Amino acid sequence: MDIASLLSACTIAMVAVFVLLGFLAVLIELITRLFPDRQLPVDPAVAAAISSAVATIFPGAHVTRIEED
Numbered sequence: 001m002d003i004a005s006l007l008s009a010c011t012i013a014m015v016a017v018f019v020l021l022g023f024l025a026v027l028i029e030l031i032t033r034l035f036p037d038r039q040l041p042v043d044p045a046v047a048a049a050i051s052s053a054v055a056t057i058f059p060g061a062h063v064t065r066i067e068e069d
Contacts, residue, residue: 042066 051063 047063047066050066054061054063
């Protein structure tokens with residue numbers, strides 16, 4: 001196998017990978033737009049547990065907002 005055919009094969013493989021990754025990125029974007037994440041309310045028991053844990057670790061601190069990453 002000469003160097004030209006090896007370089008050609010590598011180039012074709014790299015282009016195929018980029019095309020496939022681009023297609024997957026567009027597909028994921030469409031799925032996330034069609035099915036957005038629902039914001040569920042915070043359970044009062046969970047909020048109380050977080051508040052008590054924060055108060056135990058940092059006395060005098062107050063929880064003002066709870067977010068999920």
